[in-house]
Amino acid sequence: MSTDVDFIIVGGGLAGSILALELIERGASVLIFDKPMEGAASPIAAGLANPVSGKRLVYEPELEQKQTALKLFARKLEQLSGQNVLSEILQTRFLNDQQVSELKTRQLEISNSAYVQAKSEKVLTIENTLRLDIPKTCRLIGNILEAKHSRSETHFDYNDLTLTRESVQWQEINAKKVVFCEGWRASQNPWFGELPFNLNKGQVLKLDHPNLEPSLKNWGHWELQTGTERWLGATTERGYQHLNPDAEGRITLLESLASMQTAQAGGQISEQQPQVLELKVLELKVLEQRAGIRPATIDRKPFVGIHPKYPQMGIFNGFGGKGSMLIPLAASAFANQLLRNQDCQHQAHLDQLFSI
Ligand SMILES: Cc1cc2nc3c(=O)[nH]c(=O)nc-3n(C[C@H](O)[C@H](O)[C@H](O)COP(=O)(O)OP(=O)(O)OC[C@H]3O[C@@H](n4cnc5c(N)ncnc54)[C@H](O)[C@@H]3O)c2cc1C
Numbered sequence: 001m002s003t004d005v006d007f008i009i010v011g012g013g014l015a016g017s018i019l020a021l022e023l024i025e026r027g028a029s030v031l032i033f034d035k036p037m038e039g040a041a042s043p044i045a046a047g048l049a050n051p052v053s054g055k056r057l058v059y060e061p062e063l064e065q066k067q068t069a070l071k072l073f074a075r076k077l078e079q080l081s082g083q084n085v086l087s088e089i090l091q092t093r094f095l096n097d098q099q100v101s102e103l104k105t106r107q108l109e110i111s112n113s114a115y116v117q118a119k120s121e122k123v124l125t126i127e128n129t130l131r132l133d134i135p136k137t138c139r140l141i142g143n144i145l146e147a148k149h150s151r152s153e154t155h156f157d158y159n160d161l162t163l164t165r166e167s168v169q170w171q172e173i174n175a176k177k178v179v180f181c182e183g184w185r186a187s188q189n190p191w192f193g194e195l196p197f198n199l200n201k202g203q204v205l206k207l208d209h210p211n212l213e214p215s216l217k218n219w220g221h222w223e224l225q226t227g228t229e230r231w232l233g234a235t236t237e238r239g240y241q242h243l244n245p246d247a248e249g250r251i252t253l254l255e256s257l258a259s260m261q262t263a264q265a266g267g268q269i270s271e272q273q274p275q276v277l278e279l280k281v282l283e284l285k286v287l288e289q290r291a292g293i294r295p296a297t298i299d300r301k302p303f304v305g306i307h308p309k310y311p312q313m314g315i316f317n318g319f320g321g322k323g324s325m326l327i328p329l330a331a332s333a334f335a336n337q338l339l340r341n342q343d344c345q346h347q348a349h350l351d352q353l354f355s356i
Helices: 014-025 063-081 097-105 107-111 134-147 183-188 247-264 274-283 323-340 345-355
Strands: 004-010 030-033 086-094 116-120 123-132 161-163 168-170 173-180 200-207 215-218 222-225 230-233 286-294 303-306 313-317
Touching: 004 014, 014 030, 014 063, 014 134, 014 313, 014 323, 063 086, 063 123, 063 134, 063 323, 086 247, 123 323, 183 286, 183 313, 200 247, 230 247, 247 274, 247 286, 303 323, 303 345, 313 323, 323 345
Parallel strands: 004 030, 004 173, 086 215, 173 313
Antiparallel strands: 086 123, 116 123, 161 168, 168 173, 200 230, 200 286, 215 222, 222 230, 303 313
């Protein structure tokens, strides 16, 4: 393990992993600490980079720039590892009545897009939906860092960190800077924990009977067929009481899928027909259930930059439920800020939050 490095990175989820790769690519040395811990988001994320998202079906701002960065990153990782982590997937989006009427008032926006097609009043297909295999991405980058002796599966204890004049020391390791990428656990970080996080828990289910053909159905919840696996997700739980999967999450997801399947078959699920729903739910066999915490922020903007008081410390976090879409572009910009002093648009946001 290296003892003198340019950067210590705390957390090897998607954020820390991609940032580490960007820094190494620019000639810096890093040491990443990643201890698998409860509630991590990256091991369970579906990895969808959706051009149109949310209840209101809003187009992702700067979509082209973000997707280009994602594709460039995936190509780079493929060159380094010989493995593919990015795929395009056809998304079928089912709308409810409220969304239908809302979209009618925004007709222009939808018909202007080359990749959103209306199949019927309540069904759209959305091309250009990308899927980054996040667990595989983290694993591959972990292997690359491991081979360079730049990764440690040690818990990074904040109490062991000493700030020196222009650098940091953690136990026997010296570094120019430490960058925190701990996902939701940053809310417990002594220097960045006060930032306005809006953490929420998500649960997913792995179901039996996968299709060979990859596909994505989205009706607020989603069913993702990867070609080998079938996943159903995801809950969005604010004010959660614990980090574990639970019966409530499982029932919410199964009932939602059963209800969507019945509606799709032309039926109506109503209060008077709970037995129909129950039968549908019984048909679904759950192979696995998992939970993680999305490191979301109140204003939905990530926390990226250098601490205004402690220039030896940075943060790269707050990517919420959009890590695939946001992290590659942000990592490239932040690496350029750290190593080349280039302006990064996120720093002003961070400075502003600390000045409040
Ligand atoms: C159910 C669910 C579904 C999602 N679906 C999508 C999706 O479809 N598309 C998408 O783009 N995003 C999705 N996301 C969001 C995505 O997972 C996150 O944006 C992204 O993974 C965040 O990565 P991260 O590295 O910031 O945090 P994390 O993945 O949580 O990683 C933090 C890492 O730091 C480690 N760590 C923390 N503290 C320490 C310490 N002191 N010492 C050592 N290690 C430490 C943790 O163990 C963990 O490995 C989803 C999330 C959830 C929960």
